[in-house]
Amino acid sequence: MTTLAPRxxxxxxxxxxxxxxxxxxxxHAALWHAAATTIIWxxxxxxxxxxxxxxxxxxxxxxxAETLTTLGRLTGLVSANLLLYQVLLMARIPVFERGFGRxxxxxxxxxxxxxxxxxxxxxxxxLVAGYSASAGINPIVQLWDFVWDYPGMLLATVAxxxxxxxxxxxxxxxxxxxxxxxxxxxxxxxxxxxxPALPHQLWTGADFLSSPLATTYWWTLWAVAAxxxxxxxxxxxxxxxxxxxxxxxxxERDGDxxxxxxxxxxxxxxxxxxxxxxxxxxxxxxxxxxxxxxxSLSEAPTAHGLSISARVVGDGTQRxxxxxxxxxxxxxxxxGHMVGAARQGTKLLMIGAGAGVAPLVSLLEEQPYTSGDxxxxxxxxxxxxxxxxxxxxxxVAKRGVRHAPLSGPRSPGPSPWLSASHGAWRGxxxxxxxxxxxxxxxxxxxxxxPWMKSVxxxxxxxxxxxxxxxxxxxxx
Numbered sequence: 001m002t003t004l005a006p007r008x009x010x011x012x013x014x015x016x017x018x019x020x021x022x023x024x025x026x027x028h029a030a031l032w033h034a035a036a037t038t039i040i041w042x043x044x045x046x047x048x049x050x051x052x053x054x055x056x057x058x059x060x061x062x063x064x065a066e067t068l069t070t071l072g073r074l075t076g077l078v079s080a081n082l083l084l085y086q087v088l089l090m091a092r093i094p095v096f097e098r099g100f101g102r103x104x105x106x107x108x109x110x111x112x113x114x115x116x117x118x119x120x121x122x123x124x125x126x127l128v129a130g131y132s133a134s135a136g137i138n139p140i141v142q143l144w145d146f147v148w149d150y151p152g153m154l155l156a157t158v159a160x161x162x163x164x165x166x167x168x169x170x171x172x173x174x175x176x177x178x179x180x181x182x183x184x185x186x187x188x189x190x191x192x193x194x195x196p197a198l199p200h201q202l203w204t205g206a207d208f209l210s211s212p213l214a215t216t217y218w219w220t221l222w223a224v225a226a227x228x229x230x231x232x233x234x235x236x237x238x239x240x241x242x243x244x245x246x247x248x249x250x251x252e253r254d255g256d257x258x259x260x261x262x263x264x265x266x267x268x269x270x271x272x273x274x275x276x277x278x279x280x281x282x283x284x285x286x287x288x289x290x291x292x293x294x295x296s297l298s299e300a301p302t303a304h305g306l307s308i309s310a311r312v313v314g315d316g317t318q319r320x321x322x323x324x325x326x327x328x329x330x331x332x333x334x335x336g337h338m339v340g341a342a343r344q345g346t347k348l349l350m351i352g353a354g355a356g357v358a359p360l361v362s363l364l365e366e367q368p369y370t371s372g373d374x375x376x377x378x379x380x381x382x383x384x385x386x387x388x389x390x391x392x393x394x395x396v397a398k399r400g401v402r403h404a405p406l407s408g409p410r411s412p413g414p415s416p417w418l419s420a421s422h423g424a425w426r427g428x429x430x431x432x433x434x435x436x437x438x439x440x441x442x443x444x445x446x447x448x449x450p451w452m453k454s455v456x457x458x459x460x461x462x463x464x465x466x467x468x469x470x471x472x473x474x475x476x
Contacts, residue, residue, distance in 0.1 A: 029098070029341070036099025040085070043221070047081045048074075050214050065133035072126030075119045080201060082116035083163075084225050091228035092236075092332065101337035102278075103472045117167045120160065152200035159200075237280075237332040244268055246306070246329040248283070251321065256384035258355065259320050260298060260309040263329055269303040271334060274341070275362035276444070278472070279333035281308065283323055291316070292332065296446070296472075298358035298388060300366035309358040309387055338444060338472040340367045345468065347440045349431075351455055353379040353417075353447030354387070359472075360444055361388045364395050371400025375434055379406045379419065379447065404434065417454040427458030438463055445471035 051074045059070035089096060089109045096105060124143075132142035147153050201218070246265035254260040273279075280292040293316045298309035310317045340363060348369055350360040357378050364374055376395070380386045386405065395401040411418040415427030422430065435441050443464055445452050452471055459469055 032095065032098040033100065036096050039095065044078075044081060046217060047077050050211075050217075051077055053211075065130050068126050068130030068133065070130075072123050072130055075126060076123035079116050079119035079123055081221075082112050082119065084221050086113050086116060087225045088228055091225070092232040092335070093228050094232075097335060101472075102335045103337065106473060114167065117163060120163065124160075150200075156200035233332070237330065240271065241328075241330040244271065244331075246331060248323050248325055248327040248329060249305070250325060251323050254309050255387045255389065256382075257313075258309060258311050258385075258387040259317065260307060260388075261320055261323060263306045263308075264304055265306070265329075267303060268301060268306060271301070271331075273297065273301045273306070273334040274339045275300045275366035276338040276340065276359050276470075276472075277334040277336040278359070279306075279308075279331045279335070282330040283319070284328040284330065285319070285323060288319075293317075294335075296336070296359035297334075297362050299391070300362050309355060311355040311385075311387070336472050338446070338470050339363075342470050343367070343442045345440045345442050346373065347435070347437070347442070348374040349435050349441045349443045350374070350376040351379075351443065351445050351447075352376070353451050354385070356446030356448075357386075357392075358388055359446050361391050361395070363444060364399070364401055365391070369399075372402065374399070375402040375404065377404045377406060377434070379417065379451070381407070381409070383407050402434075415454065415458055417451050417458070427455070428462035431458060431462040431464075441468065443469050445469065449473050 051070075054073070056070050056074055059066045061067075086109065089105050089112065100108065128139050128143050128146065131146075132139040135142065147157055244265040244267060246263050246268070248261060249264045250262040252260045252262070275297060278294050278296040280294050282289055282292050295308040295310055297306060299305075299307040310320060312318055312321060338359065346369070348364070348367065350364060352358075352360045357376075360376060364376065367374075374395075376392065378386060378392075383405070386407070392401070392403055396403050406419040406422060408419040408421050410416050411420050411423040411425075413423040413425070415425065415430075418425060418427060418430070432438060441464070443459055445455055447455075452473070456469060456471070460466065
């Protein structure tokens with residue numbers, strides 16, 4: 001074990017001479033990213049083109065009530081497009097999963113969702129203002145007329161209320177007050193919110209039916225969204241789960257506050273899972289089993305076994321401690337880009353906090369490196385909280401991994417990701433001290449999102465290129 005004690009001491013681990021390693025990279029990653037980006041840009045530009053072809057620019061320049069109406073049409077078109085992308089981004093479609101990665105898709109999901117909501121609000125306000133100005137009536141009367149007298153508008157109103165519910169519960173302050181299970185159930189109403197909006201768009205939306213091309217586009221996009229949810233969120237996971245017959249084989253305590261669940265199954269190598277990735281897991285052990293939870297692999301996957309480790313902090317993780325051998329397991333995945341194929345260098349610096357150490361351990365078990373060329377920094381509130389300790393000791397003894405545990409309260413210094421015992425250190429200095437030849441390293445991060453942001457800032461200050469920093473976040 002490597003000790004990062006006060007700065008007067010040297011790291012005692014011997015650094016082995018450089019050895020040429022063959023690091024496997026994904027040659028198709030750039031192509032997947034280009035394909036996903038192209039799809040989003042082309043479809044977005046097509047929607048704007050529909051508005052332009054419908055005389056949108058000319059109507060806008062008139063500065064009349066028609067200006068408000070045509071801007072309302074534009075915001076409605078873009079909002080509808082983004083709303084459908086909300087569904088597509090979280091439907092586990094391979095082109096987006098492989099092109100953007102789960103972390104980027106989660107951020108995009110949140111960004112697109114809020115923009116779709118604000119544009120929806122602008123769509124309603126602008127159309128009410130435009131129509132009421134043209135008719136010379138009170139805007140409230142016009143809004144009432146829309147809801148009660150226009151085809152499909154009652155259903156559209158229901159859809160809007162469901163979307164408002166999802167947006168309100170997605171605000172971070174509100175999100176923190178909800179149990180994960182409750183928030184996840186409420187979030188599923190986003191799917192319900194999309195459906196009731198369809199009749200309104202097809203019955204009263206002139207831009208949706210203005211030409212055969214526009215009609216084909218919207219019907220195709222709706223069909224793809226619905227099919228994606230059915231196929232990739234339901235069909236594929238169920239088929240994989242049945243085919244591989246995954247069941248719980250053993251449940252073990254991991255540190256004072258952690259648990260490790262080991263599972264077995266048939267031909268698990270055909271899942272194509274790699275260390276560092278995660279699945280969404282459902283354990284069929286009674287009421288509430290339908291709620292899925294994302295957990296990373298905590299050991300390098302094999303043809304016959306998968307393992308996950310978690311800190312017991314809520315209902316979902318507490319349930320893991322009560323699982324019995326033989327419990328059937330349903331999976332979605334594998335997901336994630338925090339894999340060995342992302343490596344560019346020959347050395348590894350792993351920095352993890354709490355249960356975030358688990359996927360880093362699995363990567364260290366799977367990846368090639370020479371003795372002394374891999375360093376693991378672990379951050380825990382106390383020594384007893386540390387997880388995967390047996391596996392870490394094996395890696396130190398058998399593969400020459402340098403392990404530096406940092407336990408205790410948070411540092412009050414400029415780098416709060418460190419422990420108070422190392423508060424005298426600046427994060428960038430400690431990073432360069434541990435890995436003086438930073439250009440040879442790839443850095444893998446896993447832990448709470450604010451903690452990872454703090455570490456990332458110090459890594460960038462230390463001179464680590466953004467492309468050499470690999471991490472994954474599960475929050476929306």
